[in-house]
Amino acid sequence: MASHGDHADGEFAHPMPIWMLLFVFVALTFLTILTVFQASFSLGNWEIWLSMIIASIKATLVMAFFMHLAFDKPFNVIMFLSSFLFVTLFVGFLLMDTNAYDDKIIVKPVAETLQ
Amino acid sequence: MATAEIDQDGHAHDHSDHHDHPAFLAHHFDSPEQQYDSGKLGMWLFLVTEILFFSGLFCAYAIYRSLRPEVYAFCSQFLNTELGAINTGVLLFSSLTMAWAVRAAQLEQHKVTVGMIAATISCAAIFLGVKAVEYSHKWDMGLLPAGMYSYDPVAEHHEGLSHYLIAISIVPSIVLIALIGLFIYGKAAGKQFLASCAAPLTVAAACYFVGVGLGVFLESRAAAAGHDSHAEGSALAAIGHADGLPPSKILEGPLDHATEDPPTIGIGTGDEAVGIMAADATNTGIRSELDALRAQEEMASGAFVDEYDGVDPFYDRPIENVNSNSLAGVFFSIYYCMTGLHAIHIIAGIGVLAWLLVRAVRQDFCSQYFGPVDYVGLYWHIVDLIWIYLFPLLYLIG
Amino acid sequence: MLGAKDVAFPRLNLCSFYLWCIGAIFFIFALCTTGLDTGWTFYTPYSTTTSTSVIAATTGVFILGFSSIFTGLNFIVTVNTMRPPGMTWFKMPLFLWAIYSTAVIQVLATPVLGITLLLLICERLMHIGIFDPAYNGDPVAFQHFFWFYSHPAVYIMILPAFGIISELMSVHSHKSIFGYRFIALSSIAIALLSFLVWGHHMFTSGMSEITTIIFSALTFTVSVPSAIKVFNWLATMYKGSISLTTPMCYALSFMFLFTIGGLTGLFLGTLTTDLHLHDTYFVVSHFHYVMMGGTLVAFLGGVFHWWPKMTGKMFNETWGRVSALVVFIGFNLTFLPQFVLGSRGMPRRYATYDPEFTGLHRMSTVGAFVLGLGLVIALFVLLYSLYRGKKAPRNPWGGATLEWRCASPPPYYNFERPPVVGNPYYFENIEYDAKSDDYVFTEPERKIVPPEPAPQPEHVEAEKHN
Numbered sequence: 001m002a003s004h005g006d007h008a009d010g011e012f013a014h015p016m017p018i019w020m021l022l023f024v025f026v027a028l029t030f031l032t033i034l035t036v037f038q039a040s041f042s043l044g045n046w047e048i049w050l051s052m053i054i055a056s057i058k059a060t061l062v063m064a065f066f067m068h069l070a071f072d073k074p075f076n077v078i079m080f081l082s083s084f085l086f087v088t089l090f091v092g093f094l095l096m097d098t099n100a101y102d103d104k105i106i107v108k109p110v111a112e113t114l115q
Numbered sequence: 116m117a118t119a120e121i122d123q124d125g126h127a128h129d130h131s132d133h134h135d136h137p138a139f140l141a142h143h144f145d146s147p148e149q150q151y152d153s154g155k156l157g158m159w160l161f162l163v164t165e166i167l168f169f170s171g172l173f174c175a176y177a178i179y180r181s182l183r184p185e186v187y188a189f190c191s192q193f194l195n196t197e198l199g200a201i202n203t204g205v206l207l208f209s210s211l212t213m214a215w216a217v218r219a220a221q222l223e224q225h226k227v228t229v230g231m232i233a234a235t236i237s238c239a240a241i242f243l244g245v246k247a248v249e250y251s252h253k254w255d256m257g258l259l260p261a262g263m264y265s266y267d268p269v270a271e272h273h274e275g276l277s278h279y280l281i282a283i284s285i286v287p288s289i290v291l292i293a294l295i296g297l298f299i300y301g302k303a304a305g306k307q308f309l310a311s312c313a314a315p316l317t318v319a320a321a322c323y324f325v326g327v328g329l330g331v332f333l334e335s336r337a338a339a340a341g342h343d344s345h346a347e348g349s350a351l352a353a354i355g356h357a358d359g360l361p362p363s364k365i366l367e368g369p370l371d372h373a374t375e376d377p378p379t380i381g382i383g384t385g386d387e388a389v390g391i392m393a394a395d396a397t398n399t400g401i402r403s404e405l406d407a408l409r410a411q412e413e414m415a416s417g418a419f420v421d422e423y424d425g426v427d428p429f430y431d432r433p434i435e436n437v438n439s440n441s442l443a444g445v446f447f448s449i450y451y452c453m454t455g456l457h458a459i460h461i462i463a464g465i466g467v468l469a470w471l472l473v474r475a476v477r478q479d480f481c482s483q484y485f486g487p488v489d490y491v492g493l494y495w496h497i498v499d500l501i502w503i504y505l506f507p508l509l510y511l512i513g
Numbered sequence: 514m515l516g517a518k519d520v521a522f523p524r525l526n527l528c529s530f531y532l533w534c535i536g537a538i539f540f541i542f543a544l545c546t547t548g549l550d551t552g553w554t555f556y557t558p559y560s561t562t563t564s565t566s567v568i569a570a571t572t573g574v575f576i577l578g579f580s581s582i583f584t585g586l587n588f589i590v591t592v593n594t595m596r597p598p599g600m601t602w603f604k605m606p607l608f609l610w611a612i613y614s615t616a617v618i619q620v621l622a623t624p625v626l627g628i629t630l631l632l633l634i635c636e637r638l639m640h641i642g643i644f645d646p647a648y649n650g651d652p653v654a655f656q657h658f659f660w661f662y663s664h665p666a667v668y669i670m671i672l673p674a675f676g677i678i679s680e681l682m683s684v685h686s687h688k689s690i691f692g693y694r695f696i697a698l699s700s701i702a703i704a705l706l707s708f709l710v711w712g713h714h715m716f717t718s719g720m721s722e723i724t725t726i727i728f729s730a731l732t733f734t735v736s737v738p739s740a741i742k743v744f745n746w747l748a749t750m751y752k753g754s755i756s757l758t759t760p761m762c763y764a765l766s767f768m769f770l771f772t773i774g775g776l777t778g779l780f781l782g783t784l785t786t787d788l789h790l791h792d793t794y795f796v797v798s799h800f801h802y803v804m805m806g807g808t809l810v811a812f813l814g815g816v817f818h819w820w821p822k823m824t825g826k827m828f829n830e831t832w833g834r835v836s837a838l839v840v841f842i843g844f845n846l847t848f849l850p851q852f853v854l855g856s857r858g859m860p861r862r863y864a865t866y867d868p869e870f871t872g873l874h875r876m877s878t879v880g881a882f883v884l885g886l887g888l889v890i891a892l893f894v895l896l897y898s899l900y901r902g903k904k905a906p907r908n909p910w911g912g913a914t915l916e917w918r919c920a921s922p923p924p925y926y927n928f929e930r931p932p933v934v935g936n937p938y939y940f941e942n943i944e945y946d947a948k949s950d951d952y953v954f955t956e957p958e959r960k961i962v963p964p965e966p967a968p969q970p971e972h973v974e975a976e977k978h979n
Contacts, residue, residue, distance in 0.1 A: 035506075
């Protein structure tokens, strides 16, 4: 590829500054405490969404900074994020289907049909 | 466009080419950057497969959760949130040290690289130690996958140090002793390299026992403090017991019933030939058909239903006893599959990190060649990433 | 073709070969001990209760899955980072596009199979109750898991065949491929769409109505990129100067068989007709028209096409054409009757049949023998060429892609410097040279880039000396 030849001997390492690493770690720890704290309340249906949102923020932080995705080649980013798309597709279809046929599994109790 | 004559030259040329190839650059790459990019892309693709690999388990979790939320409510009481939170913190910290190790490798700070990799392995060992306590505690209580699930809320729980925990800890103990031995040997024989590899690894192996200690302490504290929560759990389970059927009944269903005794000749068919054929034990097709007919007849007569007090265990869905191997047991199946697979990834990660540590001690990495540290780092972060989701899904939501 | 020295990770490449061997050993072990009676689908609950060695077989498949993932990963990285200077994405040969999309499927789908089989092994060992109805598990979920991989898996088989046909059509018609971008992108489209249609294997296994309707509708979308390819191949042949070589004979036979296979797929994708045709010989026949008539015939064509390049020996053209013809006749004789059998209600996987099916069954059997004969002829032609074949020239067919520019067989590292890359389907500067029985490039493509003049083909140099 042409881009390789251009700076074959050049630097391609992009070290992360320490303050950024530490800041990300502190943010992650804070979010962990937050999610544990949030779990002590009963929020019903919202609970799963809230904790998933927090988890996703944490995941984004890890991906963007610890995994350098924010500074990576766009191809790698697209590829990695598309894997989540396929997971959503997979899980989504299965959830939809199992929920749709779940009540079909219950056959009328034999006792009722006989009486 | 190589012609046959030039081939020979070309061949020789390629080998002489190596002098401007640094030792770390594989023969088929043109530049260190190309090598790094290829490796990085390969690693990202591998991570994509990892995510899809775990997606199956997340999918199983989602299905069972959406169909049976009550099972999750019942089971989450057995998971110690404190231990889970500590493990989350440990893994997050290990992610930090790993990212730092990558930075140090890029800047050619060899000492820092070694230290950070060692810290990462130590955190992984702590994680496994805490996990070992959690697992052994659950095994003691009979909280096992569906096939072996045997939790009885009334029974006395095992007190003191778990036998399972001792069994799990055998391997880390051997590793620790071996590493100490290596270190002493390295020091004694003057093999500096061996000693400086073994020293951080010994610390890391010792950290496993730190994790175990921490886990045992917190678990016993939780057991002492949370007796009332346990009692509540027992009550819940006991109610389930009264309402539904004992779990064993669910499994023996019509299936068992139909195969209880061998089919009687000619029953319900009115066909003598069929009866004679069925008398031959090898004619399984006819026999099973007769079985089915007999079961059908029984069902029609109502005898089948009466036996179970009007409740058909096979079709009647609302079985309220959550504490059965087909409900809570499945939750623990999913729990063990998810955390177990994650733990396997941690163990694999420790292996790769140990290899990395040896190379870092050897000062293999430089600003042109830090790929391996970066790739292992990516792998380690994905393991962390999965735990970030596992922790709230298993420990917090209930 | 790509002009790279090697794949990006040669050791990983070797590793996946060894993994393949280990996986195969597991599988053979399973077959030799107790056999395997679950079929290739391992449907629960039967696979969790049968006494045959399911665990050995699934472990084997699990390991094979790793082999497949590593190879796919390797190909993607190689195509992404190892292209020689000048080869942009849209100057790659179409075969590489096809391989690339195959690799995408391998990387995305195989891990799901891996976890499915791992859970199946756990199910047998510990009764985890995720798929086993005895513990409240869901066998339909298993089928979802399984087909999420296994439907894309059939595209893993057919996509390389598409790539081969794209090459064969263009080279043997001596005409630039029609609609290059469409063929290239339709490969990627097939790869992505293949993840949306897995449910059509499960129309009758208890999915909900809404899901079956969605999957049925999505299934038809796959026919669009497939049809794009077929039409483009036809348009490539149109007004081309077609040489009826052995590879071309196979390619033409592919066109015919794959079209039938593809079109009958529409019947099966339609919900109402599928309920009738499910698990009949119609499915068997459809599958074989696509997989055998498509993949196998295309692969045979590919083998004949690249045989001179791989081994450096030419095979006997006449007998090669005979083999293509016999395979074609035998194939149709075997599987055309099965469409009729299936639509009349002959179920698959049965050892016996009703008397009214006798005639068609016999036809099918005779056809199978003819097909076998054709394959034996093809094998014999190839093996014979190894011992008695003429030495192959550099470019026997007049191809324009990179592999025809190095000697047959290619030397170590293929090219001694990164090759100059032009349009892989530009045939204007390629002419037949009767003297050496070879196609030659009439002029060097680039004059500025290489500092020294590009080396002339051998015979030109020979003429100069004269």
